[in-house]
Amino acid sequence: MSTPLLIDLVWLPHGEGLALPAQQTAGAAGMDLTAAIPEGTDLVLPPGHRALVPCGFAMALPIGFEGQVRPRSGLAVKFGITVLNAPGTIDADYRGEVMVPLINLGQDDFIVRRGDRIAQMVIAPVIAAGFVVKDQLDETERGSNGFGSTGHR
DSSP states (O other): OOOOOOOEEEEOGGGTTSOOOBOSSTTOOOEEEEOOOOTTOOEEEOTTOEEEEEEEEEEEOOTTEEEEEEOOHHHHHHHOEEETTSSEEEOTTOOSEEEEEEEEOSSSOEEEOTTOEEEEEEEEEOOOOOOOOOSSOOOOSSTTOOTTTTOOO
16 A cells, blocks of 8 residues: 655634545545535525535645546436536645535535535646647547547447
8 A cells, every 4th residue: 555645734714623635435536525614504506506615724735736626426416516617626836725616507406514525636646748839740540530520429
C-alpha cells in the first residue's frame, strides 16, 4: 500500500465539527465533501435551480496536483442532483473555501442539510504542458472527423 498524499486543510468557523473529506471504502477514488450550512437550516434546491454550497474548509494542494469536484452517483441517479461544472477544478494555488455548485435536474425539491455528503473530490496529478506552433499536424486515421464520426452510439 502506498503512502497517502497529505494535504494541509484549515477549517473555517462554519465548517468546524464536520467530517474531514475522506474515501468511504479502501478502493474509492473520491473523497466525500459535506455541506457546511448552518445547523437546523435547510437549503431547498427546487427543480432547475442551482446553489453554491460551502464545504467549510480551505486547503493547500501541492503544486502539480488538482482537486476534481465530481457528482456523487447516488445523488445523480436517485434525485437528479449533479455538479454544475463537473468536473470542477480546484487549482493548487487556490486558498479559498472549497464550494460545490450543485444543480437539481430532478423533478422534486432537494433538501441539503448540514453534513450531507453533496459531492466527491478526486486529487489528481496535473501535467505541465505547452504548445508548439506547426504548419500542419501529423496524419491519423480519424483525421479531422468530429462528433459521432466513428459511427458508434
